[in-house]
Amino acid sequence: MAKTNVDNYLDNETRNIYNTKSNNEVLDIKYGLTEDIIRQISKEKNEPDWVLDIRLKALKLFYELSDPDWGPDISYLDINKIATYVKSIDKEKRTWEEVPDEIKDVFDKLGIPESEKEALAGSGAQFDSSTVYHNLTEDLKKSGVIYTSFDEALREYPELVKEYFTKAVPIMDHKYIALHYALFSGGSFVYIPKDTELDRPLQSYFRLNAKGAGQFEHTLIIVDENSKLQFIEGCSAPGYNELNLHAGCVELFVKKNAFLRFSTIENWSKNMLNLNTKKCFVEENGKIEWIMGSFGSKVSMLYPLSVLNGPYASCEFTNISFAGKGQNLDTGLKIIHNAPHTTSVVDSKSISKDGGICTFRSNVLVKPNASKSKLSISCESLMLDSESRSDTIPVDTIQCDDVEFAHEATVGKISDEAIYYLETRGMSELEAKSLIVRGFAEPIAKAFPVEYAVEMNRLIELELEGTIG
Amino acid sequence: MSLLSIKNIHTIAEDDHNKKILKGLDLEINPGEIHVIMGPNGSGKSTLANTIFSSPRYIKTEGNIYFEGEDITEESTDKIAKKGIFMSFQTPEEIPGVTLANYLKSVKTSIDGKKPSIYEFIPQVENTMKELDMKEEYIKREFNVGFSGGEKKKNEILQMLLINPKLAILDETDSGLDVDAIKTVVKGINMYKNDNNAVLIITHSTKILKGLNVDKVHILVDGKIVKTGDYSLALEIDENGYKDYIK
Incomplete structure (x- = not known):
């Protein structure tokens, strides 16, 4: 069978290409x-x-x-x-x-x-x-x-x-x-x-x-x-x-x-x-x-800022962060709803491993003039071990009554049972974790253009193997 | 040579070393056979399946397990799977974000050590799903996420058929299933079974056994096999329960 581009991409690439020094x-x-x-x-x-x-x-x-x-x-x-x-x-x-x-x-x-x-x-x-x-x-x-x-x-x-x-x-x-x-x-x-x-x-x-x-x-x-x-x-x-x-x-x-x-x-x-x-x-x-x-x-x-200045203006924010050993990724977003009927949707995922720290700060301001605005914020984090840290720090300031607002945050650890289950299917611990992490990241990967989605999967693999940097 | 040979295995729980679970268990399974393990709750049935698979939740303190003559007592879980043992879980895991198709491709790749040909593998998956009365669109759904108990169990049988192991251990695969789903599971086992492979069924009830050619039935009580017989032993348990075997 002919290999797909994606397969070739995944097979051939290693961290070395990023390390090329001119x-x-x-x-x-x-x-x-x-x-x-x-x-x-x-x-x-x-x-x-x-x-x-x-x-x-x-x-x-x-x-x-x-x-x-x-x-x-x-x-x-x-x-x-x-x-x-x-x-x-x-x-x-x-x-x-x-x-x-x-x-x-x-x-x-x-x-x-x-x-x-x-x-x-x-x-x-x-x-x-x-x-x-x-x-x-x-x-x-x-x-x-x-x-x-x-x-x-x-x-x-x-x-x-x-x-x-x-x-x-x-x-x-x-x-x-x-x-x-x-x-x-x-x-x-x-x-x-x-x-x-x-x-x-x-x-x-x-x-x-x-x-x-x-x-x-x-x-x-x-x-x-x-x-x-x-x-x-x-x-x-x-x-x-x-x-x-x-x-x-x-x-x-x-x-x-x-x-x-x-x-x-x-x-x-x-x-x-x-x-x-x-x-x-x-x-x-x-x-x-x-x-x-x-x-x-x-x-x-x-922390990218979006200012929704006109009626019916909208913002969609999709983010994934992966912090490994020695990394401190302090990211997030700011959104200002400054007009009626403005909408924002936030979907953020973070993964931390080997003592890596992921902090996600969401700072949302709905001004008094932003009636009928809608906000939906979801932050999920996955920690691959107990040394790693993951925090979400939400600051929501709503100065207007007539607003639909939902803010969800979940923090999870990768489950030993899921790893064992995949091991009984012939996967090594690393392969099992990699599959779970890729699944976790999938909704975000889908949002990227295809070459970048491939690159992202490759980066996840490299991060898990710990060969980066 | 027997396919699986368990000699005097003893286990304790990883989180409580004083808790002895298997207390000198012996079992021989030959190619072509279907074995059944029955026993009251807490007798060590699921522990046996997980002990064979070197689950980190149990520690083997004595005895040995051989597969095709090779000592696998200290082998890691993934290597045991690669040698040709499969287990259907009582409570299968969910893998969010990974479609059933991608999950099965990953499993197949791990077991075989190479990627399957998509042009052959996907039709094989689709045909097998049809045989198991699984909805076609499930192939694009996230693995086990939002699946009913019955659908998850069918998913286990699907994996068994695609992996085609030498020994399949089915841990309480029939529990919680309705009549139709049990029929499908039995159909799956019969599709899989041949003279060269074997099945070890762990069960509470005899419902799943009716459509199968059972060779041996073992009664497991308090970490030991206390009696071995043929299919009639299962019927006897169905009638009288375990009271005669509990001291």
């Missing part, structure tokens, strides 16, 4: 965070003054603001030891062939351009601080769709960018968003004009390659009225002993009657501090779907 020549590398460095970055990028002003303001804020007084300890982060800017390519490429071989190799091994050919309307790739590649099909370019690196968008569409940039995530939001705005580099800009539906997704892949480096990409997406977009971002990094830092930012704007599905698979290596910020504004009858898979990193702090 020996590409680095053109420029800067450590630490000073005004001088910020000015240099801005100059190299040929940025307008208003952008440099934002960077400098943010720099000041970073040193003024303090670490959050809750969540995982990140006080050991020394920004002077982080390579805050790593330039590995002088100019972004239009065709995959032009990308330098050393960098292309890494992405090839991750299967990035392969998946582009049939399944995607466009794709981009970032390597350390530089966007190496962005491409969009010709017909979409003609219809006015914009998909470029964020740096290029600042040069080519300054007015459009200026209108939205920092408007969803303000620079004073928290210490690490200030850091982001001081150092941002790369990321994607997407504009979908009115009445435009993309039948295939756009995909951006972020690879942090350099040892001890930080990645500060900025992604800004605007889906205009009556339009539809699916956007996928993938993130990975090889394992090092030095601390790496990711402080990206995602700003999303979903206009009237528009739809955006924003899917993320984060598979950072276990030396990564992942302090990412994502926000979305949704207007009347618009819909945002967040689909998140968080696997890697040493510490993650990530």
Whole structure:
């Protein structure tokens, strides 16, 4: 029998592909965070003054603001030891062939351009601080769709960018968003004009390659009225002993009657501090779907915010986190219901193993004007042993009477009886656990695009075998 | 050579080492035979099935178990399954999120050590389900989730037929089943049974035995087999109960 793609995928892949380290020549590398460095970055990028002003303001804020007084300890982060800017390519490429071989190799091994050919309307790739590649099909370019690196968008569409940039995530939001705005580099800009539906997704892949480096990409997406977009971002990094830092930012704007599905698979290596910020504004009858898979990193702090600003706006949030040994994944979401008849559905699952910690914070605010709103929140966690931890921390603030609200949380341990049952069917303990965990994750895996669902299953297997990182 | 040979097995409970359950049990099963174990509650019937399978809930303190001449006393549960022993559970587990089809594929892969051909395996599953009077759409449902007691037991028989073990142990497979479901289970056993394999049925009642060619009936009381006979012994128990065998 011919093997399916899925089988091949599962058979051939190992953690090694994620660990591929490129020996590409680095053109420029800067450590630490000073005004001088910020000015240099801005100059190299040929940025307008208003952008440099934002960077400098943010720099000041970073040193003024303090670490959050809750969540995982990140006080050991020394920004002077982080390579805050790593330039590995002088100019972004239009065709995959032009990308330098050393960098292309890494992405090839991750299967990035392969998946582009049939399944995607466009794709981009970032390597350390530089966007190496962005491409969009010709017909979409003609219809006015914009998909470029964020740096290029600042040069080519300054007015459009200026209108939205920092408007969803303000620079004073928290210490690490200030850091982001001081150092941002790369990321994607997407504009979908009115009445435009993309039948295939756009995909951006972020690879942090350099040892001890930080990645500060900025992604800004605007889906205009009556339009539809699916956007996928993938993130990975090889394992090092030095601390790496990711402080990206995602700003999303979903206009009237528009739809955006924003899917993320984060598979950072276990030396990564992942302090990412994502926000979305949704207007009347618009819909945002967040689909998140968080696997890697040493510490993650990530709580996407959806603000439902127009009547009948809705938000669907689907999440899975897997924390293994030495990992502390502090994730969750925030939703603000700011108009009547708004809906949110949350389905989150977390798995922890070998002392891993999963914390899920859901913070929901229903404002007095949000009558007839509906909220359904479900958080399930599965612990594979008794050393692991799993917490769900709900904060629900309902300022309106006329609301349908359901919040469910369950915490479970994998049952010895179920493992024994599967062992009597010839499975080893590991195979038995893997089957149970895959079943637990299945409803979430289904929400991912197929290549990513396969990758997620593979990541689960790798996590269970403990070979990751 | 006997298929299964149990010599003087003694067990205690894992969570209570003072609790002796099997107290020197012997049993010989040859290829082609159907054996029945009957006994009052708490006599050690289910413990026997789980002891053969090296369940972590029991500790063997004395004696040996041989399968096809090989000592499997200390063997792990999954290896015992791979050697060709199957057990139908009294209370089968549920595996949420895993469809019956995917579950069966995983089981088949584990037992055979290689993935089954989907083009052959899925039709085989569908045909077997039809024989067992199971609804076709169940193949896409999550394994045992929301299944009735009877459906779960049929699911056990389905696995037995697909795995096709050398020895099938059926632990209280008939309990809680209605007349039609019992008929289906009996049909399944007869489909499975041939001259080279064997069945060990653990039961409370004789209902399941009527359509089968039973070779031997053993009465298990207080951790030991106190009497062995043919099918007529089961009928006698049905009539008089265990009172003559309880000291």
